[in-house]
Amino acid sequence: MLKVENLSGGYNDRLIVENVSFEVEKGEMLGILGPNGSGKSTLLKIISGILHMVSGDVLIDGKSLKSYSSKELAKKMAVLPQLHSHAFSHTVRDTIGLGRYPHQSGLFSSWSDADERAVVEAMKLTAMEKYEHQMLDLLSGGEQQRVFVAQALAQQAPILLLDEPTNHLDIAHQKQLLDTIKTQAIEKGITVISVFHDINLASLYCDRLLLMDQGKIEVIGAPHEVVTTHQIEKVYKARISTNPHPERPKPQITILPEVQEKNNDKLITTENFRVTGDLVVFQAEHQLKTWSSAVINAGSGWYKTFVNRRVDANYACDNVQEEMLEFLANKGFSETETVGMMTAVNTKDVVIKEYDIPFGSIVIMVTAGVGNAVDVSRAHEVEMLPAIGTINTWIIISGELSDEAFIQAVITATEAKTKALTFEQVKDPRTGTIATGTSTDSVLVAATQKGAHIQYAGPITEIGKKIGLGVYECTVEAIQIYKKAKGWDS
């Protein structure tokens, strides 16, 4: 569809784009990224014919850009400008109608049915119908930009060029605009080339990305090939981290600030715990990076307060999360800073232990109810109804954990817990075999992310050893307390 060959060009005699080559297929959406002054807008201006190319060529349908007349080119390629103001005001319809200019010819250049259809469709696609007779300068920035999208769509060109189309728009308008354009690319096979400032938007919407640096192509490829920590940091000279988009297989970046916040290197100790009649509460001074399978604020996040709430054995509720949130709010816990779990075990039966490691500390909390113990290897054989009885395990570490260390900490803790059940000969009542856990166990791993960097937390690492030992000891003790409370023989 569009092919750029060894293209160089710029303003006057100053070369800004040097020796750039790439190709865009029909229906593809290509995003051009790069820091300020990298030549991305200049590249777009050369492709759109505004700036002259010094050498190389741009081929559209195999024909050189230079061989097209102004009107022929406008039939092939529409350009969406950046937003700016105007001296005279047009109606929305007249402005969109200008998109039909390349399709009109002759002295009187009358308005054809095709023109009318194109304008009406463009207005519909951009939801501008109700503004048809309004004056352009009375619309908001976002609405004005939509008018120009409609104008470009009315041009019905197979190629659409955009220069930072979402500049100055709020996120709702950004999404709306890019959704409209992406839909056109998918449904009508329009080829889109767009300059982006926002790496995340570009990664999310584009099929391929072109990263420019100092007038040259640094890398071109699928978003996951371009948006890597190494490449983005190199080109933009800013510390970033990449993470997956929650819904789409596209990488997103997060800026890592250089500014140091007030650092409090106080270690986590058992002093951070408070046990009341129905709650076990852990309270930290600063937010901890947390991974958990809790009821409230599960998954990963940064939280200050962890709550293990004792509920009655007959507790039943249709919407557990809503009830739990309400409960926490009544107790004065912040919804956005608190992780919440539930247990049927008496809070006084909690086991909390502190372990020292050479570079920090670990505090472990376990509440264990094993009336509902399950042998995971035999679970498929028996019918099982959810029942009360849960082992909740918290591992809170003073140190900086990597992502893999978090997962390894969970594995290590789970293995230690299973070993504790074996030691205590806790059996699955249905199968009579030794249980591996209960049906509703929860785990929480939290780290201060300050102090020593901990890359791994497997069972033979310094930290893994303490997690294994700690969880095993705490779980055994908690089960013994539980058995005593229930009057079981051991």
Place this chain on the structure above:
Amino acid sequence: MSKAMIGYILSIAALIVAIWLGVSVGSVKVPISTFWNTEADAIATNILWQIRMPRVVLAGLVGASLAIAGAAFQALLKNPLADPYTLGVSSGASVGAVTTLFFGISVPFLGIYTLPVFSMIGALVTMFLVITFAKLVDRAMKMETIILTGIIFSSFLGSVISLMIALTGEELRQIISWLLGSVSMRGWSYVQMALPFVIIGTFLLWLNRRELNAMLFGEERAKHLGVDVKKRKMMILIGGSMLTGTAVAVSGTIGFVGLVVPHITRLLFGSDNRHVLPLSFINGAALLIVCDLVSRTIISPTELPIGVITSFIGAPVFAFIFFRQRKKGGI
């Protein structure tokens, strides 16, 4: 009925009324019946066809030319304050005309068209100089930059004219009154001198009515929409200069018509150049016919230069537009 259609009906009606007033009002009343009853009153017939009618037609052509040229310049430069007078193009045309008179230039091949052709050349050259200079000062060519450049060129060209006048001596009075702008005592030969250029110039601008709409959004945008900007810009500049040069050649410098008429037209009937151009043409003709009528009757028997009347209306409108644009946050 569309806004534009109403515009055409009202404007044509206004023009007819203006023509009728222009030919009938004066020291000698000319009844409307003189048009068809040529036998009844020989003096009235004579006044109508030999004095009033050529004057009205000439005023109409000059007004129409300046107004449509103003409308085109404003769209091309995206500048509501642009008109042949504020851009200094009228001064350039004056220099062309005065030079022709001063040196007694007569090109045999051009005949009576020597004067308008030299005026046009003066206008075109000035236009290019103003735009080039303004662009050098500020690439974005902001409203104020263009107008200031126009003032610089007007002042300079004005002193060139003064110098030439000072050197002529005897014909002094005639040139000064011509400079202030007048359509009196011109006769049909001036109409003949102006007509072909008014037709060609107007046609050139009208051909670019849609291109001017696109250029309102900037030259880059126009290019993206498929306008051959270089070619179209040249056509518009030549058309506008042709009309300005012609108007100046036959009537001297008449200011602000090109500013006031398109502005009011846009205010009333919208800013679509497909209609702004023809409507400005009609309304410019009507306005100048009325202004001429006022200039020759208001302190009769003395005649005021018509430029005095148009400036009297134009300067406040200029101030008003400037004020409003600045309030809007500029261009």
